[in-house]
Amino acid sequence: MLSLRNKRIWVAGHQGLVGQALARALPATGASVLTVPRSELDLRNQQATRHWLQQHNPDMVIVAAATVGGIGDNQVRPADFLYDNLMIEANIIHEAAQLGVEKLLFLGSSCIYPREAAQPIAPAALLSGPLEPTNEAYALAKIAGVRLVQSYARQYGCRFITAMPCNLYGPGDRFDLARSHVIPALILKMHQARLRQQAQLELWGTGQPLREFLYVDDLAAACLRLLQIYEGDAPVNIGSSLEISIAALAKQVAVTVGYQGAISFNPAHPDGTPRKILDSTVMRGLGWQPSVPLGQGLALTYEWFCNHQAEARLVA
Ligand SMILES: NC(=O)c1ccc[n+]([C@@H]2O[C@H](COP(=O)([O-])OP(=O)(O)OC[C@H]3O[C@@H](n4cnc5c(N)ncnc54)[C@H](OP(=O)(O)O)[C@@H]3O)[C@@H](O)[C@H]2O)c1
Numbered sequence: 255m256l257s258l259r260n261k262r263i264w265v266a267g268h269q270g271l272v273g274q275a276l277a278r279a280l281p282a283t284g285a286s287v288l289t290v291p292r293s294e295l296d297l298r299n300q301q302a303t304r305h306w307l308q309q310h311n312p313d314m315v316i317v318a319a320a321t322v323g324g325i326g327d328n329q330v331r332p333a334d335f336l337y338d339n340l341m342i343e344a345n346i347i348h349e350a351a352q353l354g355v356e357k358l359l360f361l362g363s364s365c366i367y368p369r370e371a372a373q374p375i376a377p378a379a380l381l382s383g384p385l386e387p388t389n390e391a392y393a394l395a396k397i398a399g400v401r402l403v404q405s406y407a408r409q410y411g412c413r414f415i416t417a418m419p420c421n422l423y424g425p426g427d428r429f430d431l432a433r434s435h436v437i438p439a440l441i442l443k444m445h446q447a448r449l450r451q452q453a454q455l456e457l458w459g460t461g462q463p464l465r466e467f468l469y470v471d472d473l474a475a476a477c478l479r480l481l482q483i484y485e486g487d488a489p490v491n492i493g494s495s496l497e498i499s500i501a502a503l504a505k506q507v508a509v510t511v512g513y514q515g516a517i518s519f520n521p522a523h524p525d526g527t528p529r530k531i532l533d534s535t536v537m538r539g540l541g542w543q544p545s546v547p548l549g550q551g552l553a554l555t556y557e558w559f560c561n562h563q564a565e566a567r568l569v570a
């Protein structure tokens with residue numbers, strides 16, 4: 255087991271949902287967290303990324319910086335999703351290899367598996383079929399990242415690994431109706447509907463897709479475990495192994511937020527992949543399991559949102 259004690263670990267993207275959770279979790283391992291705000295380092299810039307890495311010389315790197323968003327955002331900005339993510343991951347992975355960092359963890363995503371992959375989805379399903387069209391640009395970039403990690407490990411012996419989380423949520427998320435994922439979007443819409451005493455709320459899609467959600471602090475714990483004990487070539491899936499339909503999720507969010515109006519679905523908008531649940535057998539075998547159930551996680555997220563609206567990247 256690789257000890258993280260006294261390691262200097264750079265969390266790239268520390269201001270994001272995952273990055274904040276990693277920065278919360280790392281100090282308990284004895285590691286120190288290196289960070290740099292986006293305003294000081296644009297990770298799409300290779301020279302600036304190289305310069306920052308050479309100056310700060312981290313022992314380990316976690317790549318949690320990315321251009322990330324929901325279905326609508328993916329459809330409107332495919333060029334940004336493809337270009338930004340290719341540049342960010344190529345710059346960090348290449349420069350970390352040049353510098354000889356001891357270990358690197360890259361964050362992939364369950365979105366990058368084929369649309370019709372057999373469920374629960376095993377890592378071997380990667381590149382076995384056509385991608386979900388609504389997030390193809392993002393998926394292509396992330397697949398390139400997974401392959402970069404594997405290639406630097408194979409060619410140069412780098413201890414670089416990939417984690418593939420399911421849908422995440424929690425404190426620090428982006429509450430932006432144009433850009434956010436389903437849970438923060440539902441929380442924001444229902445919070446506003448409650449304040450406006452709206453009798454009716456329309457949501458995108460049919461409500462029927464099945465999704466798997468994980469509280470972000472559980473993901474952070476899994477990532478630290480991987481840094482400590484995982485050396486394999488295959489990406490490691492990280493999920494709660496619990497499925498819920500978007501319609502049932504909407505009802506649970508309504509209860510959490512206290513919205514009592516009617517909820518309807520508009521099937522004219524896309525659903526995305528019909529079903530997406532990960533086979534997280536390998537991660538469970540490494541001694542990790544989630545600790546925050548969905549109801550508790552939603553309550554903690556809503557509490558954070560109510561208390562931190564200035565930091566919630568809120569755009570209604
Ligand atoms: N959220 C999920 O449900 C989920 C699920 C599976 C996998 N993941 C993966 O987890 C990782 C983190 O996701 P997240 O949800 O934490 O996303 P996030 O909240 O959007 O955080 C990403 C962070 O990266 C920063 N960033 C983006 N472009 C940058 C650039 N060019 N230079 C410097 N910083 C930049 C962002 O800054 P700004 O805030 O200024 O844009 C943000 O702080 C991603 O790789 C994602 O694919 C997320």
